[in-house]
Amino acid sequence: MPRDIALGNGEMLVNLDRHLSIRDIYYPYVGWANHVGGYRCRVGIWVIDGGFSWLDDSWDWQIKYEENSLATNCTARHHGLGVRLKVAHAVLHDRNILCQRFVIENMRENAREVRMFFAHDFRIDETDIGDTAFYYPFETAMVHYKRNRYFLFSGIAGDDPHSLHNSIWQYACGEKGFRGAEGTWRDAEDGLLSMNAIAQGSVDSVVSFTMNLPAKGTTTMRAWLAASDSLESAVELQAPLRTGDFEDLFEETVDHWKKFAHRRNDLEVLPTRVQELFTRSLLIIRTQSDKRGAIIASNDSDIMENSRAHYSYMWPRDGALASYALDLLGVDEITRPFFEFCARSLPKDRAALLHKYGPDGTVGASWHPWSSRAAAVKFRFRKTAPRSSSGRSRSTSTSTRT
Numbered sequence: 001m002p003r004d005i006a007l008g009n010g011e012m013l014v015n016l017d018r019h020l021s022i023r024d025i026y027y028p029y030v031g032w033a034n035h036v037g038g039y040r041c042r043v044g045i046w047v048i049d050g051g052f053s054w055l056d057d058s059w060d061w062q063i064k065y066e067e068n069s070l071a072t073n074c075t076a077r078h079h080g081l082g083v084r085l086k087v088a089h090a091v092l093h094d095r096n097i098l099c100q101r102f103v104i105e106n107m108r109e110n111a112r113e114v115r116m117f118f119a120h121d122f123r124i125d126e127t128d129i130g131d132t133a134f135y136y137p138f139e140t141a142m143v144h145y146k147r148n149r150y151f152l153f154s155g156i157a158g159d160d161p162h163s164l165h166n167s168i169w170q171y172a173c174g175e176k177g178f179r180g181a182e183g184t185w186r187d188a189e190d191g192l193l194s195m196n197a198i199a200q201g202s203v204d205s206v207v208s209f210t211m212n213l214p215a216k217g218t219t220t221m222r223a224w225l226a227a228s229d230s231l232e233s234a235v236e237l238q239a240p241l242r243t244g245d246f247e248d249l250f251e252e253t254v255d256h257w258k259k260f261a262h263r264r265n266d267l268e269v270l271p272t273r274v275q276e277l278f279t280r281s282l283l284i285i286r287t288q289s290d291k292r293g294a295i296i297a298s299n300d301s302d303i304m305e306n307s308r309a310h311y312s313y314m315w316p317r318d319g320a321l322a323s324y325a326l327d328l329l330g331v332d333e334i335t336r337p338f339f340e341f342c343a344r345s346l347p348k349d350r351a352a353l354l355h356k357y358g359p360d361g362t363v364g365a366s367w368h369p370w371s372s373r374a375a376a377v378k379f380r381f382r383k384t385a386p387r388s389s390s391g392r393s394r395s396t397s398t399s400t401r402t
Contacts, residue, residue: 003300004063006284007070007089010291012096012227015300018063019056020074020087024301025122027096027149027227029359030290031299031312035149037123038301044117045104046191047213050081068279069257070287071250082108083213092249093256095237096228099246100155102221106213114213115169116157116221119185121176121204124149128202133173135197135207139235139242140167142207152234154242155223157209162244169210173199222246257283263329282329285322289334293341294359295319313356313364316342 003015003023008030015024022041024034046052053059059076066073071090077083086103104114124131124146133144141154157166170193174184184204187193193208211219224241228234240249261283267275288296297318298311319342323335345357356364 006287007091008287009091009093014098031296031359033125035124039121042119046115047081048113052189068261069254071254090253093253098225100223105218111215112213115208115210117188117208119206132200133203133205135171142205148229150228150234152226157211161246168207170208173205176204177202290359293337295322315356316353
């Protein structure tokens with residue numbers, strides 16, 4: 001799993017790259033469906049006397065997690081803009097919301113206006129056909145939806161998390177990915193947006209917030225993305241954040257994961273680096289575990305670049321190996337649902353589980369033949385297949401899984 005950051009709660013999983021662009025959002029299962037699919041949901045900054053930059057441009061980054069928790073604690077600096085960022089993300093542990101906090105520091109001696117841009121490029125239910133993006137004025141929010149999948153984005157700019165006057169400043173919705181349309185995110189690069197309020201089909205969106213940045217001072221941007229099955233429930237889900245509970249909910253999530261990770265009282269006998277790897281491994285396994293039992297092999301979309309398949313499946317073998325280690329730690333909130341998942345999935349007319357399963361319990365894609373004779377023929381073919389100039393058998397699968 002090559003993503004730099006994975007954040008989740010057993011129902012919503014978000015992967016970020018090394019520039020903190022959202023690359024994968026899985027909901028309502030860990031492993032299905034991926035509503036971004038490896039494309040980029042970007043963040044950009046415009047400063048009145050410095051111009052515009054996306055965070056995947058010329059920034060100096062330090063990417064890391066909050067110690068012993070599933071939250072980020074990152075920094076970035078852009079010398080041309082004269083801006084330094086302190087960035088924190090978390091998927092709330094008890095609700096399907098990604099929270100993002102940006103503390104923006106002015107490195108210059110004069111006060112300046114700064115604008116933050118958030119561009120979202122969804123492919124809801126893993127396709128861009130029939131998506132809708134629209135600005136929802138009643139909640140000052142941008143909404144992407146298809147059927148019963150809703151993603152609502154909003155935020156509050158400035159140091160007062162209770163101030164609803166500092167919500168979305170400008171917005172734009174438009175086409176992307178066909179008829180020469182690169183994407184509405186390009187609209188942000190002059191610091192202004194078109195104010196087009198709705199688009200359908202293959203679409204993306206951008207919203208902006210404006211803030212006053214004191215000389216040598218800081219200001220804060222708080223933003224969130226809620227995932228739900230209806231517009232009404234998405235609005236209800238984000239209500240506490242709009243009324244000022246952002247910081248409390250964020251810190252509750254940080255503390256929740258620190259308590260989850262504190263499974264052993266004897267780690268101090270190990271070298272510090274080993275202690276850190278132990279705790280981080282436990283937390284990462286948690287992000288890949290669906291609350292209904294599936295422990296997923298790997299959740300990211302990079303493999304889609306060279307194979308029209310992925311590893312977002314529950315392999316009984318892999319899950320059993322993870323469960324054994326977790327059982328030794330007493331993490332029964334993961335292992336018990338896993339064993340129950342296996343019991344539900346066991347075919348009634350066979351004595352073994354199948355190759356792999358989706359997180360919803362459906363049978364996964366497979367390369368295993370169903371007859372022993374076919375397996376034997378396949379094995380002999382592999383043994384005798386002609387080799388290419390590189391020395392590799394042309395019939396050999398690129399996957400190392402069995």
